[in-house]
Amino acid sequence: MVNTSVNLCGVSLKNPIIPASGTFGFGHEFADVYDLNCLGGISVKGTTAVERFGNETPRIAEAPSGLLNSVGLQNPGIDTVLGYELPRLRDSYGGAIIANISGFSIDEYVSTCEKADKSKNVDIIEVNISCPNVHNGGMSFGTTASGAAEVTREVKKVCKKPVFMKLSPNVTDIAAIARACEGAGADGISLINTLLAMRIDIRRRRPVLNNVTGGLSGPAIFPVAVRMVWQVYENVGIPIMGLGGVSTADDVIEMMLAGATAVQVGAANLRDPFACKKIADELPALMEKLGVDDINDIIGGAHNG
Amino acid sequence: MKACTLEITENKPIVPLCFKMSLRGAHGEIKAGQFINIMIDGFYLRRPISVYDWDDDTLTVIYKVVGQGTDALSKMDKGKKLDVLSELGNGYKTSVSGMRPLLIGGGVGVPPLYALAKALIKDGCNVSVILGFNTKSEIILADEFRALGASVSVTTVDGSEGVRGFVTDAIPYAGYTYVYTCGPEPMLKSVYNKIITSGQFSFEERMGCGFGACVGCTCRTKYGNKRVCKDGPVFVKEEIIW
Numbered sequence: 001m002v003n004t005s006v007n008l009c010g011v012s013l014k015n016p017i018i019p020a021s022g023t024f025g026f027g028h029e030f031a032d033v034y035d036l037n038c039l040g041g042i043s044v045k046g047t048t049a050v051e052r053f054g055n056e057t058p059r060i061a062e063a064p065s066g067l068l069n070s071v072g073l074q075n076p077g078i079d080t081v082l083g084y085e086l087p088r089l090r091d092s093y094g095g096a097i098i099a100n101i102s103g104f105s106i107d108e109y110v111s112t113c114e115k116a117d118k119s120k121n122v123d124i125i126e127v128n129i130s131c132p133n134v135h136n137g138g139m140s141f142g143t144t145a146s147g148a149a150e151v152t153r154e155v156k157k158v159c160k161k162p163v164f165m166k167l168s169p170n171v172t173d174i175a176a177i178a179r180a181c182e183g184a185g186a187d188g189i190s191l192i193n194t195l196l197a198m199r200i201d202i203r204r205r206r207p208v209l210n211n212v213t214g215g216l217s218g219p220a221i222f223p224v225a226v227r228m229v230w231q232v233y234e235n236v237g238i239p240i241m242g243l244g245g246v247s248t249a250d251d252v253i254e255m256m257l258a259g260a261t262a263v264q265v266g267a268a269n270l271r272d273p274f275a276c277k278k279i280a281d282e283l284p285a286l287m288e289k290l291g292v293d294d295i296n297d298i299i300g301g302a303h304n305g
Numbered sequence: 306m307k308a309c310t311l312e313i314t315e316n317k318p319i320v321p322l323c324f325k326m327s328l329r330g331a332h333g334e335i336k337a338g339q340f341i342n343i344m345i346d347g348f349y350l351r352r353p354i355s356v357y358d359w360d361d362d363t364l365t366v367i368y369k370v371v372g373q374g375t376d377a378l379s380k381m382d383k384g385k386k387l388d389v390l391s392e393l394g395n396g397y398k399t400s401v402s403g404m405r406p407l408l409i410g411g412g413v414g415v416p417p418l419y420a421l422a423k424a425l426i427k428d429g430c431n432v433s434v435i436l437g438f439n440t441k442s443e444i445i446l447a448d449e450f451r452a453l454g455a456s457v458s459v460t461t462v463d464g465s466e467g468v469r470g471f472v473t474d475a476i477p478y479a480g481y482t483y484v485y486t487c488g489p490e491p492m493l494k495s496v497y498n499k500i501i502t503s504g505q506f507s508f509e510e511r512m513g514c515g516f517g518a519c520v521g522c523t524c525r526t527k528y529g530n531k532r533v534c535k536d537g538p539v540f541v542k543e544e545i546i547w
Contacts, residue, residue, distance in 0.1 A: 023518060057511065057523070060513040063349065071519070218349055270513045270514035273518070
């Protein structure tokens with residue numbers, strides 16, 4: 001029997017597989033698709049202080065080996081998420097629940113994270129400073145080291161639970177931003193969010209997305225994500241949740257060799273609702289094939305020698 | 306939602322650019338107005354297609370080639386096995402129809418009304434159908450609806466068959482108890498403004514997943530935000546905001 005369990009800042013996960021925020025609803029929508037308890041954690045839909053519709057449709061476009069979305073943080077607001085969505089998820093799921101929090105000001109990040117921190121149904125707080133689909137917020141904090149550090153510092157003042165900062169790939173120096181988060185007290189780093197992208201309808205001669213631009217996800221961005229996880233691992237000592245185009249158990253191993261302690265699966269859930277379960281089912285056999293007894297032995301394994 | 310593997314037994318054009326594809330295999334419990342989401346080799350997202358008809362181990366869809374994905378689908382041969390998600394969407398609710406429901410379809414919005422007409426006629430309803438097309442060569446399923454026993458009116462924009470104009474030009478002033486409709490959004494809006502009863506409207510939107518996870522296809526309704534794929538695609542007249 002191989003060991004697949006990993007530990008994120010004191011939170012034990014039965015395996016490193018976590019559906020990524022925005023691709024798995026609030027989790028309970030999948031409870032009748034398969035038993036959610038095969039998952040190490042669940043990162044729920046990005047949440048803001050108050051309810052948001054998000055951007056106008058169309059907000060989905062296809063890409064070679066992936067898709068663009070410009071949903072723009074549709075969510076029912078933190079109070080509904082904590083009062084209704086997460087208790088409903090907890091009914092059918094005993095693993096780690098990761099609240100994913102976005103904001104438009106430092107104050108909003110702080111007050112929303114503080115509420116999430118007090119919820120018994122939240123195990124880890126993932127602070128999204130990287131949404132490419134909302135203006136005057138989200139990504140603007142995540143594209144400078146000083147902005148990322150400021151959000152981290154203020155959120156950490158009100159949170160007792162582990163805080164992971166979710167970073168944008170749309171930057172010139174990811175390592176500097178990760179270091180700034182670590183320096184400001186972050187417990188961990190999640191990366192990458194989506195890559196800013198665009199499609200044009202050649203018949204209508206107009207952008208496909210109503211929002212003009214959107215975030216690219218899926219296998220198309222996997223090599224970019226591996227590179228950035230690698231770079232961040234070289235520069236920080238805190239654990240990393242790696243994500244971006246992960247679709248198979250092989251991808252999970254690759255992401256962990258680059259430096260991830262846990263791995264989130266995003267777009268793959270939209271193409272195949274059983275994606276995370278299949279990956280979790282396949283991981284032990286793949287480890288045996290690769291001669292890995294304990295998954296923790298391979299974290300950052302490609303950096304050795 | 307049910308994940309299934311279905312084998313193509315037929316895939317042929319019935320009018321230009323419009324294909325009828327029959328699939329064999331266990332497809333779950335389907336209701337009229339629901340759709341399936343088909344994985345197509347070489348494309349990341351599945352293609353959502355409304356269901357035309359089914360029996361125990363066969364399911365038939367009618368789809369129009371509108372882009373690269375449906376073009377690839379139209380070139381698939383008999384015997385090919387497809388990865389399909391079935392039982393998607395809410396479907397039409399038949400119990401509220403009254404005795405004389407009016408069904409209004411436009412273009413490729415017509416096929417999902419066929420199974421609905423079948424169900425309503427089985428329930429003892431006197432079903433009238435208005436089918437709208439651009440021109441005579443695009444007309445589909447009029448004879449199939451007649452064979453079910455429905456009273457059928459056809460409209461064409463160019464007047465090459467039936468009533469010249471849009472489906473709204475064939476809606477009677479009275480005499481129907483409820484309306485079910487499916488077609489392009491401008492048509493749905495015109496129908497909404499013309500009918501004197503309640504009704505159910507089936508909408509289209511670009512979808513990511515098709516089963517409610519990504520909220521890519523959300524719309525506003527009078528009862529809050531709803532996902533076209535999961536809470537719809539059928540919405541009642543009273544909740545629609547244009």
